[in-house]
Amino acid sequence: xxxxxxxxxxxxxCAVAERQHLLVCDAKAAARGLRAGMPVTAxxxxxxxxxxxxxxxxxxxxxxLGIAAWAMQCTPNVALAFPDLVLLEVSxxxxxxxxxxxxxxxxxxxxxxxGYGARLAAAPTPRxxxxxxxxxxxxxxxxxxxxxxxxxxxxxSVLESKDEETLSSIGIRxxxxxxxxxxDGLARRFGQRLLDTLDQALGRxxxxxxxxxxxxxxxxxxxxxxxxxxxxxxxFAAKRLLAQLEGFLAARAAGTRQVLFSLTHRAAPATRIxxxxxxxxxxxxxxxxxxxERLPQTALPVPVRAIGLEVQxxxxxAHSNQNLFADALREEGNWPRLIxxxxxxxxxxxxxxxxxxxxxxxxRASVPAEPGAKQLALDFEPRPFWLLERPQGLEENASVPCRxxxxxxxxxxxxxxxxxxxxxxxxxxxxxxxxxxxxxLWVYRERSPAGAWxxxxxxx
Amino acid sequence: xxxxxxxxxxxxGIWRGSELARSACPGIATGFAALDAELPGGGWPRxxxxxxxxxxxxxxxxxxxxxxxxxxxxxxxxIAWIAPPYLPYAPALAAAGIDLARVIIVKTSRDADSxxxxxxxxxxxxxxxxxxxxxxxxFPQLRRLQLAAEDGRCLAVLFRPTQAAREPSPAVxxxxxxxxxxxxxxxxxxxxxxxxxxxxxxxxxxxPLIAAGSSLSPGSNAHVVDSPAxxxxxxxxxxxRLALA
Numbered sequence: 001x002x003x004x005x006x007x008x009x010x011x012x013x014c015a016v017a018e019r020q021h022l023l024v025c026d027a028k029a030a031a032r033g034l035r036a037g038m039p040v041t042a043x044x045x046x047x048x049x050x051x052x053x054x055x056x057x058x059x060x061x062x063x064x065l066g067i068a069a070w071a072m073q074c075t076p077n078v079a080l081a082f083p084d085l086v087l088l089e090v091s092x093x094x095x096x097x098x099x100x101x102x103x104x105x106x107x108x109x110x111x112x113x114x115g116y117g118a119r120l121a122a123a124p125t126p127r128x129x130x131x132x133x134x135x136x137x138x139x140x141x142x143x144x145x146x147x148x149x150x151x152x153x154x155x156x157s158v159l160e161s162k163d164e165e166t167l168s169s170i171g172i173r174x175x176x177x178x179x180x181x182x183x184d185g186l187a188r189r190f191g192q193r194l195l196d197t198l199d200q201a202l203g204r205x206x207x208x209x210x211x212x213x214x215x216x217x218x219x220x221x222x223x224x225x226x227x228x229x230x231x232x233x234x235x236f237a238a239k240r241l242l243a244q245l246e247g248f249l250a251a252r253a254a255g256t257r258q259v260l261f262s263l264t265h266r267a268a269p270a271t272r273i274x275x276x277x278x279x280x281x282x283x284x285x286x287x288x289x290x291x292x293e294r295l296p297q298t299a300l301p302v303p304v305r306a307i308g309l310e311v312q313x314x315x316x317x318a319h320s321n322q323n324l325f326a327d328a329l330r331e332e333g334n335w336p337r338l339i340x341x342x343x344x345x346x347x348x349x350x351x352x353x354x355x356x357x358x359x360x361x362x363x364r365a366s367v368p369a370e371p372g373a374k375q376l377a378l379d380f381e382p383r384p385f386w387l388l389e390r391p392q393g394l395e396e397n398a399s400v401p402c403r404x405x406x407x408x409x410x411x412x413x414x415x416x417x418x419x420x421x422x423x424x425x426x427x428x429x430x431x432x433x434x435x436x437x438x439x440x441l442w443v444y445r446e447r448s449p450a451g452a453w454x455x456x457x458x459x460x
Numbered sequence: 461x462x463x464x465x466x467x468x469x470x471x472x473g474i475w476r477g478s479e480l481a482r483s484a485c486p487g488i489a490t491g492f493a494a495l496d497a498e499l500p501g502g503g504w505p506r507x508x509x510x511x512x513x514x515x516x517x518x519x520x521x522x523x524x525x526x527x528x529x530x531x532x533x534x535x536x537x538x539i540a541w542i543a544p545p546y547l548p549y550a551p552a553l554a555a556a557g558i559d560l561a562r563v564i565i566v567k568t569s570r571d572a573d574s575x576x577x578x579x580x581x582x583x584x585x586x587x588x589x590x591x592x593x594x595x596x597x598x599f600p601q602l603r604r605l606q607l608a609a610e611d612g613r614c615l616a617v618l619f620r621p622t623q624a625a626r627e628p629s630p631a632v633x634x635x636x637x638x639x640x641x642x643x644x645x646x647x648x649x650x651x652x653x654x655x656x657x658x659x660x661x662x663x664x665x666x667x668p669l670i671a672a673g674s675s676l677s678p679g680s681n682a683h684v685v686d687s688p689a690x691x692x693x694x695x696x697x698x699x700x701r702l703a704l705a
Contacts, residue, residue, distance in 0.1 A: 335538050335586035342566055342577055350567045354550045354560045366550035368565070371538070375550075375560040383555065385522045386546035438639035439518035457549060458518035 013047045014225070018055040051225075057083070066220055067116065068212050070247030074103055079126070079209035085133065087126045087209060100140050113243035113284075115222075123147060126209055127201040131158040131175075148202060152176025159197065163190050175201075218248050218311040227266070227303035231295040234263070234304060238291055241309040242284035255280030255317030259287055264306040273298055276348060278336035278372075280317045286337060293344035339371055360418040361426050362387065362456060381414055382432070384442045384457030391454035394443060401443055401453035405436030409443075417447065432459070488615055491527025494660050499633070500652040504528050507613045509606045509631040513622045517545060519637050520644045521619060524662065528615060529589055530557035537588020537614070540581040542566045543574040544593055562588075571595050575605065582608040582616055589615040599628060606630040625649065 013029035015022050017040050025034045025043075032047040044050055060083060068078045068086050074097065077089035090103055097103045104120055111118045121132030122140045124147055132139040135154050141147060154175045156164050167190075172178050178186075179198060187195050199205040220241050228234055238261065249255055257280050261273040275290045342351045355369030356376045366387065369375065394401040401407045412431030419425040427447035435441055442457035487503025489496055496502050504510060504525075514521040529539055539562055541548055550560055564581075568574045571594055581590045582605065592605075597620070609616040618631065625636055634650035638659075645659040 334584070338538075338580060338584040338586050339564065341580055342564075346566065346568060346573060346577065352565055354548070354553065354563045354565060356550050356554060356560065362549075366547065369560075371564045372561055375554075377554065378551070380551040380555065383549055383551040384518075385549060385552045385556075386518065386544075387549040388546055437516050439516055441518065458546065460518045460520055460522040 012049045012051050012226075014051040014053075015043060016053045016055050017043075023055055060084075063116070065212075066244055067111070067114075067118075069214055069218075069251065070110065070114065070244050071107065072212075072214055072251030073247045074107065076251075077211045079211050081130060081209075085130050087129065089126075089211075090122070100142055104140060110243060110247060113240065114247075115240040123150075125201055125203045126207055127197065128203075131201060134158045134160075144203060148179070151201060152179060159194075161194065161197075163194060166190075214248075214252060216314075218245055218314075219308065220244050221306055221308040223306045224304060227305055229300050229303045231292070234295060234307065235288065235292055237307050238309070239284065239288050241307065242287045242291075245287070245309060245311065246282055246284040249282035249311075249314065249317070252314060253316060254314040255282040256311045256314050257281075258311070258313065260310045260312070261291070262308040262310065263300065263304045264308065265300075265302045266305055268301045270308075271298065271300060271304075275344065276340075278339050278370075280315045281337075281340075282317060286340075290340055290344040293341060297345065297347075335372065360416050361424070362416070362430075364419075364424075382411075384440075385460040386458040388456055388458075391444070391456045394453040394455055396453055401433065401445075403435055403441065403455060407433035407435055407441065407443065409433050410440070413445075415447075416444075430456070488528045488531065490524065491531075492524065492662060494662070495524070495646065498648060498651075498656055498660060504615050504617075505632055505652075506615060507610050508616065508633070509602070509609050509629075510615070510617045511620055511624070511629060511631040511634040512617055512637065513620050513625055513634065514637040515622055515639065519639060520662070521637055524637075524644075524646070525589075525591070525617065526556040526558070530559075532588035532615065533557075533559040533562040535588065536562065538562050538564055538586050539589040540564045540566060540577070540587050540591065542577050542581065542590065542592045543568045543595075544591070571597065575601055578605060578616075579608040582612045582614065585612065587612065587614050589617070591617045591619070593619045599630075603630050 013026065013032055013034070015025035015029050015034060017023060020040045022034060022036050022038045022040065022043050024036055029043075029047060029050060034043050034046055034050075040052065044052070064080060064082070064084070064086060068080055071086055071088055072078050075088050075090050075093045077092075079087040079089075081087060088107075090097075090100070093103065094100060097106065100122055104122065107120060108118070119133045119136060119138070121129050121135075121138070122142070123129040123132055124141065124144045128141075128147060128151055131151070131154055132141070135158050139150065141150055152175055156167055156173060156175065156178065158175070167178065172181070175198075183195060196205055200207040222237050222241055224233070224237055228237075245259070257277040259275045259277075261275075263271040263273065265271070273291070273294055275287060275294065281287070339351055351371075352368040353371030353373065354375070355367050355373070356378045357365055357367050358376070358378055359365050362383070365378075365380065394403055394407075396402065397406060409431045410433060413429035414431075415429050417425075417427045428444040429447060430442060430444045433441045433443045440459035441455055442459065443453055443455050446452050446454070487496075487499055487501035487505050489503040490499070499505070512521050512524075533539055534557075539558070541563065543566065548563070548565060553563065554560055564587075566574075566577045566581075568577060574592060574594055575597070578590055578592045581587045590609075594601075597618075602618075605616070605618070622636055622638075625634070629650075631650070632652055633648070636647045636649060638645045638647070640659065640661060643664045644662045646662065647659040648656040
């Protein structure tokens with residue numbers, strides 16, 4: 001069920017069925033008397049509003065692969081055991097993360113953030129760990145000497161073997177009782193395979209696993225339990241995806257500059273929301289912050305059914321070091337985060353830096369640039385602090401330009417004649433003028449027979 | 461008991477009504493000695509709102525901030541210009557010594573966005589200076605900005621029209637700018653400490669500009685890129701009848 005909805009609360013009872021029988025049902029469905037194994041027809045009679053889903057093996061595999069990729073932030077050695085197990089070899093990571101308990105807490109919190117419930121167990125061998133997990137989890141065994149005693153208490157069902165029934169019919173109920181049987185007899189009755197399995201669990205035989213390889217790109221999707229338009233509901237679901245992305249990026253020691261959300265609708269093309277970053281980033285909280293600013297700006301035509309998260313390009317990003325005096329120092333260098341936040345709400349074009357261009361034409365000498373980028377150093381004649389986006393025509397009275405009274409020309413002319421090659425040619429004589437209110441203005445006169453006056457800048 | 465009075469003057473916990481407030485955190489030097497002397501902390505306050513109320517634009521409201529902004533940019537701090545009324549012009553900023561790589565211009569279409577952006581910039585440690593030109597701002601919003609400014613440690617300047625001087629404001633420093641004979645008059649009508657009744661006079665902006673600019677004779681200061689067509693335009697076509705002064 002979590003493969004579909006990631007534990008998002010659904011307004012109506014919900015269940016997953018396989019071959020016309022219920023497989024699992026949520027708390028709301030259980031409250032109506034629905035039970036696993038119940039025929040679908042009976043379930044629908046009890047709960048007419050039931051949201052019924054057919055079991056989807058592909059979605060489950062997808063979810064398992066997603067968890068595996070996410071878990072690689074703890075260790076590079078992650079193996080899958082279908083249909084429901086992810087195995088992590090953490091012996092090499094114990095020191096880095098500060099012990100088995102800390103890794104367990106980290107994994108548990110991470111899985112919860114992604115919306116998955118899981119049973120976690122640790123043991124010296126992969127098979128023993130999977131048995132503990134199947135039997136209910138919550139068991140962290142680091143000491144190989146304790147392994148046999150702990151394994152003995154497990155029920156036979158963890159074997160998932162066809163011999164389970166035969167074994168229980170001869171009175172064997174636990175692994176311990178199975179281990180107590182004479183080995184040669186056991187091999188004769190049930191085959192060498194069962195013995196090997198037991199030996200692998202105890203670490204007497206090697207149990208090699210093929211480790212997963214991380215995919216290059218990231219894609220994950222989540223289906224909303226109910227169609228939503230509210231930003232908060234969408235954000236809640238998106239956070240689950242972002243938590244998964246953070247793990248994926250951490251596993252690759254990478255960050256990304258571009259995150260793409262696609263919001264799927266029932267009867268309209270998907271809405272795409274693209275978050276651009278100034279520098280590579282991997283923190284789920286930061287992505288969520290940007291999305292929170294962006295969502296209200298995005299017009300959603302119809303309610304959203306599902307959210308997809310895609311990252312095409314990643315780039316290397318070192319793990320941040322734990323610094324004793326971290327916060328103040330790090331924040332100072334964190335100006336890209338500020339710019340990303342501003343851009344998420346105001347649009348990319350509304351937030352920019354400034355650069356100089358070697359061009360005599362005043363309107364071309366100052367150009368928008370990327371903040372933080374090194375700029376040319378150029379020398380200019382005295383220039384005003386403010387430039388009008390578009391020169392403003394001035395009235396002329398007795399050959400004197402006027403703006404609330406005649407202007408007094410103080411300095412000039414500075415002749416600027418340039419740009420005939422690109423079609424935006426100017427031929428102007430610039431003056432510094434004083435207005436009646438003492439403001440200093442930068443005005444020019446067109447070098448044409450008409451010779452109109454314009455205001456182009458204000459000294460300040 | 462002259463000894464006691466002198467001792468009291470030395471005591472850090474005693475403040476006389478006639479003095480400027482002692483500021484725990486030194487201000488950012490303005491670059492104008494006359495102004496520094498009248499500001500608590502010896503400069504523009506950090507982590508508090510400053511209001512500048514120019515009589516009209518172009519009076520010199522940027523010039524009085526120039527040295528402080530240049531100093532902040534040189535320390536690697538960013539300076540956010542939020543909703544400026546015109547384009548800040550890069551050659552002039554560069555000439556004032558402000559590192560252009562440290563400038564962030566934020567254009568907004570609504571006051572709500574300007575205030576939001578200002579709050580973000582104030583709370584971020586990346587910014588050393590935040591300059592805001594709100595169109596219309598009320599007391600609760602000013603209060604919000606003041607709180608955001610207290611969060612950070614940057615120079616926060618709000619540019620408002622002179623009429624706003626009549627309204628109450630939580631800003632710790634409020635300066636009205638007006639032209640006066642031969643220069644710019646700064647009236648500090650609110651500061652931490654006793655109010656200042658006589659305005660501070662700063663020299664006029666025009667003198668250095670005119671000295672740096674050229675004389676009023678055509679052709680002496682020209683940036684002409686010769687073109688096939690320019691031969692057709694007579695050089696020195698400025699009419700001699702212009703009233704020049």
